[in-house]
Amino acid sequence: MINNSKLGLYKCVINQKIMTTLNKVNLFCCWDQNGTNNWWCDEFTTMLTNVEIETALKYGVDVTMIEYYYLWDSRIESYKMFSFISELMKLKNEQDEFDKAGDAQYNPILWNCYKSIMNSASGKVSEGLHTKQIRLETFD
Numbered sequence: 001m002i003n004n005s006k007l008g009l010y011k012c013v014i015n016q017k018i019m020t021t022l023n024k025v026n027l028f029c030c031w032d033q034n035g036t037n038n039w040w041c042d043e044f045t046t047m048l049t050n051v052e053i054e055t056a057l058k059y060g061v062d063v064t065m066i067e068y069y070y071l072w073d074s075r076i077e078s079y080k081m082f083s084f085i086s087e088l089m090k091l092k093n094e095q096d097e098f099d100k101a102g103d104a105q106y107n108p109i110l111w112n113c114y115k116s117i118m119n120s121a122s123g124k125v126s127e128g129l130h131t132k133q134i135r136l137e138t139f140d
Contacts (some may be wrong), residue, residue: 006070008049010053011045011046011065012063014063015064017043018059020057053065095110117121
């Protein structure tokens, strides 16, 4: 069962043959022996997020979850996880305030630089400020 209140990564076997039946493009690709994307895989094991699983189920793709990893289950204290970008966050937020106030100190180039550096440094995971790494659970 998927818990959408938590960010999860699930090891799954997916069977997307239904997409061919519906004359639609497969939602997911696998990698062939050469390590290149293969969009013609019907059934394979992969890692999916809870959002990707929801999309697959919406289209009727068969998803069998083997195990899952809750990456973060709380937004509380997540600021600590990416404390190294806290100064950038403060500077970006300051630019946000300048923009809202119509202040001439607002610089969209600086705002974009701060935002881009934060996203690249954190893999954009810090956007929701998630924090706790939790556990591995298996489906038996």
